[in-house]
Structure formats: C-alpha cells, structure tokens
Amino acid sequence: MRDPVDPAPFAAGPDAAPVVVSSVRGSFPWSVLAERHPAIVRKVRDAFPYGPGQRHALDALLENCAEGVVEPLAEPAADRARWDAWGGREHYGRSWFDVPFLWAESYFYRKLLEAVGYFTPGPWQGIDPFRPFKLAELDTPEADEELAALDDLAHRPAGEQEEALLHGSLWGNRADLGFRLSGTGSGTADGSRLVADDAGVLRSLFAGGTLCLVADNAGRELVPDLLLVDHLLRHGRAGRTVLHVKPYPYYVSDATAADVLDALRRLTAAKGAAGEAGNRLWAAMSEGRLTVRAHPFSCGPLPYTDLPEDLRREFAAADVTLLKGDLNYRRLIGDRLHPATTPFAAATARFPGPVATLRTLKSDVVVGIAPAVEAALDAAEGDRWRTGGTHALIQARRG
C-alpha cells in the first residue's frame, strides 16, 4: 500500500521544479566545476608518474573545463554512442557551465578517465586514477578503531546492532574523498544532525527477501555498508543482497568491484567480529547470496526516472532498494530544486518499488524536510546545512 501522497507539490507534475545548473557564479554547482574539478585533476596528475601524453591530456582537460565547451569522447570510445544518447548530442559545443550540473559532473569524470587512458589498450588500461586515495582511507587508525568497536557491538541485542550498523552506513557516507580532496566537509555523527529519520520505515522493509543496495563510496563507506549487509543476511532480514557498484571509477571515491574486494579483504584480515563478518560475506558471495552488479547506467548522467527496463524490473521486485549517498539522492529526485518540504513519497513516486536513502547532505537538493526543521536549520546555519556534509537523512517510501 503506497503512502498517501499530497498531489499539491506536483500540481504541475514532478518535473516542475528547476533542474540544478552550474551557471550561477559563486553557487555550489559552479564551485564544483570551477574549483573542485580542477583540484581533482591536479591531485590525480600528481598521484601517478603519468607519461607526457597523459599529462598533456590532463592539462588540456583542465583548460577545457575552465574555458572550453563539452566535447564528444575521442574515437574509438566504446561508449561514445551511449554518451551521445545520454544527452551528448544536445550538450556538445556548450559551455560546461550551461549544461545540467548532474550531466556536467558525470561527464567530467568520464573525460578524466579518457585523459589518463583508462579505457585505452596499453599499460594504463584499467588503472583506477583514484585508487591511491581510496586505499589510503582503508588503512587508517580510524578504520582500525571502527572495526574494533564491532567486538562490543556483537554482544548487544540484534535490534541494537541493526540500528547501530544502519547509522554506521549512513555516516560512512561522510567519508567522501571528492568532498575531501577539495578540503571541505566535516560533520559529526551525533543524532542532532539528522534532518529526517525514517529508520523505522526502512527497517520495516527488511522482510527477508531481496535487498538492492546501490552503493556509493569505497573505503570507509563501503566497509560499513558491507557490515550492514552481513547483519541483514545473517539475521534473515534479507535473503539475498544485490550490491550495485560502478562499472568504472567515478566521482573520485565511488566504489567499483575492485573496491568491494579491497573492502572484503580488509575485513577478512581483521581480528574479532570484523573478521568473522568478512568471512561470512566472503561465503555469501561464493554462495550467491551476495552478488555484485556494475550496470552502465550506474555511471550515467541521468535521473532515476530514466532507469533502463532491466534495472526498473530488478528494483520493482526487491523488498527495498537502498540508495547510498548524495549523488544517488540527487538522481532519485531528478537533481531538481524541489521545495525542501516536498514529501519524499511524492518526489520519488516514479521510482519502481520501495525505496530508501542514507545520505549526508553535500549538495543543494533535498525533500521531505518538515517545515519547522527547515526553518530552524535555515535560521541556525543559513544554507550550509544543505551542502556542508554535516547533516544527514534517512528517508524511505513503501511500495
């Protein structure tokens, strides 16, 4: 039974709200393209002994991002036709700042991989330009502490464990490298920073069937995600889990299948409860109760209203599709500036099946915020609560 939806916010239809663009100088989207992306290109260039050809291509990308226009992928890119169909034909030739923010950001990462030869046959093919940053995250004293804390949690009742692991997965989203490489973002994991909390609805959707978890970042976000998955599989709260990751490196820290293996090995190498969870996850993957998918659409520049039919069917059949992180949230609500008080159920009405999100707020779009909460946050923080990574939300809609 679908939650009652107030049609008022969409009297003009769910696409009435304006799409986020990057053309307003000084805005958050503008700063991502004008400041964050050049910083990421420089970090990547300095992180590898790339040859002259790659360094020239990276410098050309830097210049193109700042002053140039969106250019097609260089032939013979295997996915050129796909990007043409994803909006490239409409956007090629336009300034990066004049196309939808979601499209410009997503395509930037695809052009970055082109510059370093990620798809080009040869020694650099398949070398993840963000891997140094991802791995550095996994081997830290903080990661050791987080894993050690599981030994105490293991003695708590299953319900308490689930609540704690759900929050671990939520706040793991704060560890977003794209966010950190440009030196912004902090946040505390205390409850006061939750601007919406549908944890009860979300937990009621763990019904022992299929959980689709659409992952976000690798490293210190993916490890808590995997620990939550272990708990749900172990306690019969999910019969199987399909973990959706990216088919290639994306948004600096987004997880690929290689990152799942790194996170899994980090767990199996740990002592105590963390190691036991790692071994259970390893067995679950071997037995097909935990499967990893890397669908091309997961690196697409489009909202989830454009889901391809196979994903639409998969999500519709799941107990719940749990979307992690800010980028997935933006794609879920169309990267549109809906009024923050727009009901989550209304803004996500076209997503197939029950859907939920665990997200720290790192970009302007948000829905499902109570009017009094929005007013209090605006009064206390101005707009910072929307993009600072200091606040988070748990939102869910039954099918």
Ligand SMILES: O=P(O)(O)OC[C@@]1(O)O[C@H](CO)[C@@H](O)[C@@H]1O
């Ligand atoms: O999906 P994540 O990892 O939580 O966050 C990704 C993201 O916040 O990083 C960009 C800024 O660098 C945003 O535009 C984008 O939404």
